Amino acid sequence: MRRIFLTLACAAALAACGAASTSTSSPADGSGGSTTTVSTGSSSLGTVLVNAQGMTLYYFLPEKGASVGACNAGCLSTWPPVVVTGTPTAASGVTGTLGTVSITLNGSQVLEATYNSWPLHTYAGDTAAGQTSGQGLDNVWFVAMPATTASETGATGGSAATPTGTPASTSSGGYGY
Numbered sequence: 001m002r003r004i005f006l007t008l009a010c011a012a013a014l015a016a017c018g019a020a021s022t023s024t025s026s027p028a029d030g031s032g033g034s035t036t037t038v039s040t041g042s043s044s045l046g047t048v049l050v051n052a053q054g055m056t057l058y059y060f061l062p063e064k065g066a067s068v069g070a071c072n073a074g075c076l077s078t079w080p081p082v083v084v085t086g087t088p089t090a091a092s093g094v095t096g097t098l099g100t101v102s103i104t105l106n107g108s109q110v111l112e113a114t115y116n117s118w119p120l121h122t123y124a125g126d127t128a129a130g131q132t133s134g135q136g137l138d139n140v141w142f143v144a145m146p147a148t149t150a151s152e153t154g155a156t157g158g159s160a161a162t163p164t165g166t167p168a169s170t171s172s173g174g175y176g177y
Contacts, residue, residue, distance in 0.1 A: 036051075036052065036088045036113065037052060037088065037089045038113065039052075039092075040091065040092075040146060043131070043132045047146060051082060055123075057122060057143075057144045058079065058120070058123055058141050058143055059141075059142055060079065060119070060121065061140040061153070061154060063118065064118070065117050081105065082113040083111065096148065098115060100113060101114055101119055103119075115144050118144065120144060139154065
C-alpha cells in the first residue's frame with residue numbers, strides 16, 4: 001500500500017514539475033511567483049521552515065553551499081525545488097539569509113530559493129502541513145529550520161527518529177547549477 005501511495009505521490013509531483021510557474025500563487029511543488037515567502041511552522045520536530053501552503057522545506061547535504069546540483073530528475077520528482085521568479089521574502093521568525101540559485105528544470109532556467117546557501121525542496125511524501133516525513137532520509141535529507149546554517153551537517157533534526165522509507169535516487173547527475 002505504501003508503495004502505491006509513494007508511486008502516486010511521485011507521479012503527482014512529477015506532473016507538477018512540468019513547467020516552472022510564473023504566477024504569484026505557490027503550487028504544491030514549492031514553486032511560486034515573485035511573492036514567494038518562506039515562513040515558519042510547527043511540527044513534531046519544533047519550528048521548521050515552510051512554504052506558502054505550510055509544507056515543510058528540506059535541504060540536501062550533497063548540495064552544500066548551493067554549488068553542485070546533486071538532485072537529478074528522478075530525485076526532483078520526489079524532492080521538488082522551491083522555484084521563485086524573483087527574490088524570496090522572509091516572514092517573521094525566518095532569521096537566516098534567503099537567496100536564489102539558477103537551475104535548469106525541465107529544460108528551462110529557473111531560480112531555486114536558498115536558505116543560508118542551501119537550495120530548498122519540498123517532499124512529495126509530506127501530504128499535509130506540518131509533516132516532516134522526509135527528515136533524515138538516507139542521512140542526507142533534513143528539515144530546514146530557522147537555526148540551519150550554511151555549514152550544517154544534518155544535526156538540526158533534533159532528537160526525532162529517522163523515518164523509514166526509501167527516497168528517490170540520490171546519485172549525482174546534477175540539474176544545472
